Amino acid sequence: MGKLGDMANKAKEMAKSHPDQADQGVERAEKLVDERTGDKYDAQTDKAADAARRYYGGGQQQDQQDQ
Template sequence: MSKLGDMANKAKAMAKGHPDQADKGVDRAEKLVDERTDNRYDSQTDKAAEAVRRSYEDGQH
């Protein structure tokens, strides 16, 4: 596996172990993108953030 793939797997494992902290990071990233794009892509960032959360929450929502 590539180094990027290894890093992604480690990030997912960390997020599964610390979902509250991961949620904060996802929220910050989404907010940053929305601010820098004047909310032009708000619906896309919402969908992306939810997809990321689903990847580590295992259906908790």
């Protein structure tokens, strides 16, 4: 696998090992995109953030707090 693939795999493992920190990064990225696009793609960024969180098992504490 190439360097990019290796880096992606390392990032995935780190996110699984530190889901709280990964959640913060996903949330920051989502907010940044929403701010820069004037919330034009809010539904899409929500879906992408949720998919990312499901991938590494994050967002569970956030979901519990929302209930």
